[in-house]
Amino acid sequence: MNKKIIVILLFFFLFVYLWFSFAKVNFCAKNSEIKIYMYHHIDTWSVDKTWSNRYFISPSEFDQHMQYIKSLVLKKIIYVASLSELEKFQIKWCFPNAKIAIFTVDDGWKDAYKFLYPIIQKYWIKFDYSIISKTLNNTWSNNPYLTKQEIKEMMKSWLVEIQSHSVNHYKFEDCDIDQVQYEVCESKKILEETFDIKINSFIYPYWHFIKDDFRFLKRCWYYYWASTTWKPMNKKILEKNRYQIFRIEVDPGVNYKKLFSF
Numbered sequence: 001m002n003k004k005i006i007v008i009l010l011f012f013f014l015f016v017y018l019w020f021s022f023a024k025v026n027f028c029a030k031n032s033e034i035k036i037y038m039y040h041h042i043d044t045w046s047v048d049k050t051w052s053n054r055y056f057i058s059p060s061e062f063d064q065h066m067q068y069i070k071s072l073v074l075k076k077i078i079y080v081a082s083l084s085e086l087e088k089f090q091i092k093w094c095f096p097n098a099k100i101a102i103f104t105v106d107d108g109w110k111d112a113y114k115f116l117y118p119i120i121q122k123y124w125i126k127f128d129y130s131i132i133s134k135t136l137n138n139t140w141s142n143n144p145y146l147t148k149q150e151i152k153e154m155m156k157s158w159l160v161e162i163q164s165h166s167v168n169h170y171k172f173e174d175c176d177i178d179q180v181q182y183e184v185c186e187s188k189k190i191l192e193e194t195f196d197i198k199i200n201s202f203i204y205p206y207w208h209f210i211k212d213d214f215r216f217l218k219r220c221w222y223y224y225w226a227s228t229t230w231k232p233m234n235k236k237i238l239e240k241n242r243y244q245i246f247r248i249e250v251d252p253g254v255n256y257k258k259l260f261s262f
């Protein structure tokens with residue numbers, strides 16, 4: 001009888017050991033590829049809009065993008081993460097066993113609430129919104145930016161996280177060093193106080209790096225610094241330099257099946 005119990009216990013421990021080993025292999029991928037995509041406007045472009053049409057993806061085209069992403073998620077080919085999730089994966093050094101896609105939308109335009117948000121709710125896709133902190137105080141009658149209330153509402157869905165995109169969206173190459181420090185550090189402080197959250201990333205306005213950037217990032221406790229240019233990225237590259245993570249611009253009419261392949 002005792003021997004029988006010992007054999008059962010041995011099998012039980014063997015099963016537990018194998019189960020944990022298997023689960024670990026499945027969840028902690030060795031070298032996940034990571035792609036961060038950058039959108040600006042989800043809206044139909046027209047001549048009265050001042051920006052180049054390059055920054056406008058129509059809602060129907062965006063719907064196709066997200067529908068395709070959802071199909072890849074269901075097939076477990078990709079995992080859609082937010083930047084704060086990526087930080088958690090990196091700290092634990094445990095990444096999902098799938099290619100990681102992160103979606104960002106820049107500047108906090110109103111259409112990110114009006115058109116983008118309903119579509120990501122439909123397909124349940126996470127997005128990081130980069131917010132210019134000064135725009136939160138706009139009281140214009142025709143405010144083109146998101147309001148605090150709209151951002152709060154979207155954040156409650158758990159689909160939307162926000163990141164810092166500076167205070168004023170200046171070109172840093174035109175600013176002195178004190179202004180750059182203010183833009184980088186103050187924007188984080190304003191967003192954290194306004195929304196009672198932790199901001200983990202700074203999304204660079206325009207595409208210019210300046211030599212003292214890293215000093216400010218460390219001082220203001222940002223975990224990531226995201227650019228607007230693209231180079232291949234995986235978790236090894238991320239480990240070496242999380243202060244220059246790369247993004248891919250999504251242009252209208254793009255071959256999205258090719259764009260979202262890894």
Ligand SMILES: [Zn+2]
Nearest residue numbers: 106107205206
């Ligand atoms: Zn911007």
